[in-house]
Amino acid sequence: MRFEKAISKYQPTIGIEVHVELDTLTKIFCPAKIDFDAEPNLAISPVSLGLPGALPVVNEKVIEYACKIGLALNAKIAEKCIFARKNYFYPDLTKNFQTSQSDEPIVYDGNIEVSLSNGKTYKIGIERAHMEEDAGKNTHVGGASGRIQGAKYSLVDYNRAGVPLVEIVSRPFSYEGEIMPQLAAAYVRSLRDIFKALGVSKAQMEKGNVRADINVSLSPIDSHECGVITTGFEKLGTRTETKNVNSFRSITNAVRFEIERQADILEAGEEVLQETRHWHENTASTSSGRPKSDSDDYRYFPEPNLVPIILTKEYVENLRANLPELPAKKNARLKLEWNLADKEFNDILNANALSLIEQTVLAGCSPDSARKWWMGELSRIAKEKNTDLEDLPITATQIAQIQKKIEDKQITDKIARQVLTAVLAGEGEVDSIIDKQGLATVSDDNALEDAIKEAIERNPDVAQKLSSGNMAPIGVLIGTVMKITRGQADAGKVRQMIMAKFKS
Numbered sequence: 361m362r363f364e365k366a367i368s369k370y371q372p373t374i375g376i377e378v379h380v381e382l383d384t385l386t387k388i389f390c391p392a393k394i395d396f397d398a399e400p401n402l403a404i405s406p407v408s409l410g411l412p413g414a415l416p417v418v419n420e421k422v423i424e425y426a427c428k429i430g431l432a433l434n435a436k437i438a439e440k441c442i443f444a445r446k447n448y449f450y451p452d453l454t455k456n457f458q459t460s461q462s463d464e465p466i467v468y469d470g471n472i473e474v475s476l477s478n479g480k481t482y483k484i485g486i487e488r489a490h491m492e493e494d495a496g497k498n499t500h501v502g503g504a505s506g507r508i509q510g511a512k513y514s515l516v517d518y519n520r521a522g523v524p525l526v527e528i529v530s531r532p533f534s535y536e537g538e539i540m541p542q543l544a545a546a547y548v549r550s551l552r553d554i555f556k557a558l559g560v561s562k563a564q565m566e567k568g569n570v571r572a573d574i575n576v577s578l579s580p581i582d583s584h585e586c587g588v589i590t591t592g593f594e595k596l597g598t599r600t601e602t603k604n605v606n607s608f609r610s611i612t613n614a615v616r617f618e619i620e621r622q623a624d625i626l627e628a629g630e631e632v633l634q635e636t637r638h639w640h641e642n643t644a645s646t647s648s649g650r651p652k653s654d655s656d657d658y659r660y661f662p663e664p665n666l667v668p669i670i671l672t673k674e675y676v677e678n679l680r681a682n683l684p685e686l687p688a689k690k691n692a693r694l695k696l697e698w699n700l701a702d703k704e705f706n707d708i709l710n711a712n713a714l715s716l717i718e719q720t721v722l723a724g725c726s727p728d729s730a731r732k733w734w735m736g737e738l739s740r741i742a743k744e745k746n747t748d749l750e751d752l753p754i755t756a757t758q759i760a761q762i763q764k765k766i767e768d769k770q771i772t773d774k775i776a777r778q779v780l781t782a783v784l785a786g787e788g789e790v791d792s793i794i795d796k797q798g799l800a801t802v803s804d805d806n807a808l809e810d811a812i813k814e815a816i817e818r819n820p821d822v823a824q825k826l827s828s829g830n831m832a833p834i835g836v837l838i839g840t841v842m843k844i845t846r847g848q849a850d851a852g853k854v855r856q857m858i859m860a861k862f863k864s
């Protein structure tokens with residue numbers, strides 16, 4: 361069923377769980393270094409291998425970072441919280457349990473506001489955030505697309521085991537159907553921006569530092585209250601959970617796909633299965649994972665090897681007082697400084713271009729020019745390549761350099777695009793590309809004189825008119841000079857030189 365029809369009949373409700381990998385030097389329960397470039401199974405310790413008798417100790421930095429996240433989410437910080445064992449068997453989990461938190465998480469009851477391009481702001485409730493360890497990584501070899509099905513053998517790497525995570529669980533939310541796919545992505549983007557601002561994570565989506573599990577359900581229109589949902593869960597439809605979606609584009613597409621798919625099932629009078637689903641970027645669709653009941657029995661119990669964490673008011677208030685400027689506030693400031701209308705600013709947010717433009721400005725570019733590059737030419741190229749702006753192989757500094765070259769009249773607008781293409785193609789740095797390919801503006805008067813002479817020879821009729829004082833066709837000569845200099849002449853200067861020539 362088409363999306364528009366689906367949302368005219370059904371109200372989507374979404375809940376999102378986000379895992380963020382914390383950027384600490386060492387793991388959550390042991391002094392093993394976090395090193396994603398290390399050879400497999402070298403960034404480990406007895407604790408991250410779960411060897412018998414190895415005892416965990418909590419990394420203080422993890423507690424600090426979790427608190428900062430909680431404060432930025434306008435949430436409450438628990439005076440006391442404990443770790444718990446979440447029991448399940450999986451080869452990348454040596455202990456057969458994950459050390460996590462259950463009914464006593466460190467952070468609970470928060471909310472953030474998320475703005476969309478329609479100019480509206482939506483409140484998303486935060487139910488809780490807890491600390492936990494990441495598992496190791498299984499690599500299945502010999503099967504199709506890295507899945508275990510059909511694999512000849514599997515390899516396990518424990519370097520990631522014990523990397524600290526904070527899991528943020530939203531409350532379910534229900535707003536206008538047409539904005540739900542965007543809102544889901546905008547919420548995760550807001551969290552990502554907060555992690556970055558706090559400096560608690562590298563927060564690179566494409567590297568999997570931030571991973572989102574997206575729960576989607578449909579219910580008949582008007583069957584329950586909309587907004588942040590805190591009661592009346594029984595009126596919600598059966599949900600599916602699409603796991604580990606890690607780009608904003610994929611989040612939008614996965615939500616759209618699930619809404620259309622579930623609407624088809626409900627229209628046919630059938631029931632949506634409660635299950636996890638996998639997102640496939642190549643086919644822009646989800647496929648069935650494993651069935652999931654509401655009360656998967658993980659037999660949680662308090663971790664006996666870790667003492668409860670007691671946080672004093674003083675500790676928390678000290679962190680609160682030293683929080684950096686958060687994205688919501690920063691956005692308001694930049695919008696004012698850059699003198700932009702709501703729509704222009706929201707377009708930037710939606711294009712995920714804010715920090716790119718900000719960095720370009722910090723690298724010396726004017727806000728106007730920085731915005732033009734990222735929202736114009738670069739957005740067009742990103743769209744063509746079907747990639748996110750920030751994944752384009754070009755930096756804010758390089759854009760600022762190119763813009764400066766234009767302003768210093770070292771290259772023309774047209775050549776700037778050529779330089780941009782070369783940088784994107786990995787041909788080197790801005791300066792070396794201009795040097796090597798001889799793209800610098802021809803400002804040498806002799807060279808320009810030669811080009812103008814040649815242009816006159818090619819257009820005797822035009823030269824005739826200019827001589828008789830009719831300057832109307834001057835553009836033809838300028839155009840010819842540009843052609844002769846392969847676009848590298850400063851058109852303004854060429855005009856002046858031609859004018860001077862024919863005036864006398």
Ligand code: MN
Nearest residue numbers: 379460492527
């Ligand atoms: Mn988790």
